Amino acid sequence: MCSLHQIGAAIDNEGNVHQPYEASISIAEVPWQHLRQTMQDKGVRARNAFACQHRKQLQGSSEIDVTLLQRCIQALNNDDARWLKTVIQLDTWSDSRLEAVSDDSDGTCHYCGHHTGDIVHLIWKCQCFAKQREDLDPRLAQLDPDALPKALRLGIPLAMGAEESVMFWPNGREAEPTHLECLTKAGATYHGYLAPQGRMPLSAREGDQYSMNARQFVALLKTADAPLELELPLPCDAPAPVSPNVYSDGSLKNPKLQDWSLGGFGVWWPGRQLRNQPLSFNENEYTQHREEPQGISVWGATTGQRASSCRTELTAGLLAIHQDGPTHICSDSRSFVNKAQKLADGANLTRKLPWTIQPDGDLWQKLEQAILSKGRQAVKFT
Numbered sequence: 011m012c013s014l015h016q017i018g019a020a021i022d023n024e025g026n027v028h029q030p031y032e033a034s035i036s037i038a039e040v041p042w043q044h045l046r047q048t049m050q051d052k053g054v055r056a057r058n059a060f061a062c063q064h065r066k067q068l069q070g071s072s073e074i075d076v077t078l079l080q081r082c083i084q085a086l087n088n089d090d091a092r093w094l095k096t097v098i099q100l101d102t103w104s105d106s107r108l109e110a111v112s113d114d115s116d117g118t119c120h121y122c123g124h125h126t127g128d129i130v131h132l133i134w135k136c137q138c139f140a141k142q143r144e145d146l147d148p149r150l151a152q153l154d155p156d157a158l159p160k161a162l163r164l165g166i167p168l169a170m171g172a173e174e175s176v177m178f179w180p181n182g183r184e185a186e187p188t189h190l191e192c193l194t195k196a197g198a199t200y201h202g203y204l205a206p207q208g209r210m211p212l213s214a215r216e217g218d219q220y221s222m223n224a225r226q227f228v229a230l231l232k233t234a235d236a237p238l239e240l241e242l243p244l245p246c247d248a249p250a251p252v253s254p255n256v257y258s259d260g261s262l263k264n265p266k267l268q269d270w271s272l273g274g275f276g277v278w279w280p281g282r283q284l285r286n287q288p289l290s291f292n293e294n295e296y297t298q299h300r301e302e303p304q305g306i307s308v309w310g311a312t313t314g315q316r317a318s319s320c321r322t323e324l325t326a327g328l329l330a331i332h333q334d335g336p337t338h339i340c341s342d343s344r345s346f347v348n349k350a351q352k353l354a355d356g357a358n359l360t361r362k363l364p365w366t367i368q369p370d371g372d373l374w375q376k377l378e379q380a381i382l383s384k385g386r387q388a389v390k391f392t
Contacts, residue, residue, distance in 0.1 A: 013053070014027065016056075017029070017052055017053050017055075017056035017057075018030065018056060019032075019052060019056075021037075024036070024038075025037040025038050027049075027052075029052065030218075031218060031221055031222050031226055032052075032226055032229070033226070033229040033230040033232075033233045033315060034233070035048060035315065036237070039237055039314070039372065040314070040315075040316065041314070041316060041317075041318070041321065041369065041370050041371075041372070042366065042367050042368060042369055042370075042371055043318075043369040043370070044268075044316035047268075047316075048315070048316060051076075054076055055073060055074075055076075058073065058074045058076070059073065061100075062074070062161070065100055067100050067129075067160060067161075067164060068100070068160060068161050068166070069160070070159075070160060071159055071160055071161040071166075071168060072168055072169060072171075072179075072223065073168065073169035073223055073225070074161065074166055074167070074168060074169065075167045075168060075169045075170070075225075077267060077269065078167045079098070079166065079167055082094075082165075082167070083095065094165050097129060097133075097164055097165055098164060098165055098166050100164070102129045104127055104128050104129045104131075104132060105117055105118060105119055105120055105127030105128070106126060106127050106128040106129075107128075119131055119132065119136055121136050121138040121139070122136050122137045122138045124136065129164065130155060130163050130164070133155075133163070133164075134153075134155040134163065135155070159179055162179065169223045169224065169225055170223060170224040170225070171223055171224060172212065172222055172223055172224045172226075172227045173212075174204050174209070174212065211227070211231060212227075215227070225269050225270075228269065228270065229269070229315045232272075232311075232313060232314060232315055233313065233314070233315060234313035234314065238296070238313075238373075238376070240292050240328065240332050240376060240380070241290070241291045241292055241332065242332070242379060242380060242383040243331065243332050243333065243334050243335075243380055243383055243384045244334045244383075244384070245383065245384060245385055246334070246335055246336055246384050246385050246388035247385065247387075247388070248335070248336045248388060249336060249387050249388065250336045250337060250338045250387065250388055250389055250390035251336060251338045251390075252338070253338065254338045254339065254340035254392060255279070255280070255281075255336075255337065255338050256277060256278070256279050256280075256330045256333070256337060256338070256339055256340070257277070257278040257280070257339075257340045257341070258275070258276070258277050258278075258323070258326035258327050258329070258330045258339055258340070258341050259275065259276050259277075259323070259326055259341065259342060259343075260273065260274070260275040260276075260312065260319065260321070260322025260323035260324070260325060260326045260343070261273070261274055261275075261319070261322055262312075262317055262318060262319045262321075262322050265318065265319060268315070268316045268317075269315075271316070271317055272311075273311065273312030273314075273317040273321065273322040273325075274309065274310065274311050274312060274322060275309065275310060275312055275322050275323075275325045275326035275329065276307065276308070276309040276326060277297075277307075277308040277309070277326055277329050277330045278305060278306075278307055278308075279305045279306040279307075279308070279333075280304060280305040281304070281305050282305050282306045283301070283306075284301050284306065287306075287333075287335075289308075290332065290333055290334070292329060292332045292333075293308055293329065293333075296310050296329070297309060297310040297329060298310060308329065310325075310329070312325050318369075318370070319343075320343065320345055320346060320369075320370060321370050321373065323341060323343040323345075323346040324346055324370055324373045324374065324377065325373065326341070327339055327341060327346060327350060327377065327391075328373060328376055328377055328380065331377065331380045331381070331384065331389060332380055335388075336388040336389075337384070337388065337389055337390070338389075338390040338391075338392065339389075339390070339391050339392075340391075340392050341391065341392075346391075347391045347392060349374070350377060350391040351390070351391045353374075353377060353378050353381055354381055354386055354389045354390065354391060355386070356386060359374070359378075365378075
């Protein structure tokens, strides 16, 4: 609790962590494998926010996009990566900094004699390095650094704003496109505006949501309104069909970028008609559907700020097995099928570790409960 207080967060009696302009996180519902990273990310963002408020070179900046910064560093060779790390740590001893501790320096650039010899001048403006900048990247050589936020001049990317804008960084005094012509000349392009379905969530914002950046707003949209509470299927004495009678699938977009990942699931019931098998409580509550002559399609979103491909497959299987009657589920996920069939065969998968500290244990526990409720003989996975 002390650590949460230090990063400007609080925890309520139900284990929900709250932080200004951030989607609330339930410690009990975050997948176990993601809990540590989720809380570490909060600490890193709080530390960076403190730096943005108190370090002169970053003052006025918003949230730092740590993931983008790390990926950029990884793409550089060793020498360039080492130099960038030195610059972004804000500990480079430029002539301007030396002036405060040495009588031999008056703060002017000792290369070109410019009256301000700070690191921004050295990187972007010093005429002694004009040829090197032109040779390395002619587009950047044409760019006026005053068109960029302070942090970006030092190679530190800011979190993307939620507003629809020609700039990727948040709107504000520094982000106003007063130098748009200069940016365009340097090769900056804008490839179009949001589609109507992308504008709808932005137009529905209210209150503090207008102060959120893109990451914060997407996290809010991915958060479920309520925990997944599935109605258990009725007991079934009939054996599972020899051939599959339902097909489940899950998918995760952007799995390596959890802040921008989007998970979904789908279930296909061949031959099912709503007049004979109406939608269950679970299907009505958590999914959308479409009836076709060949059967019923059911689909929905996998909520939560972090997810995995296995979690989306598991969610699809859960919706399929919770339908009353014998169930033979076919999935293209071998890992899901193998583990689910072990549960159907009566294996004890919590002998060493309880579900609460197993990856996606919350959903595996729900699957086990559904199997026991329906009856092992009525369930099969292939």
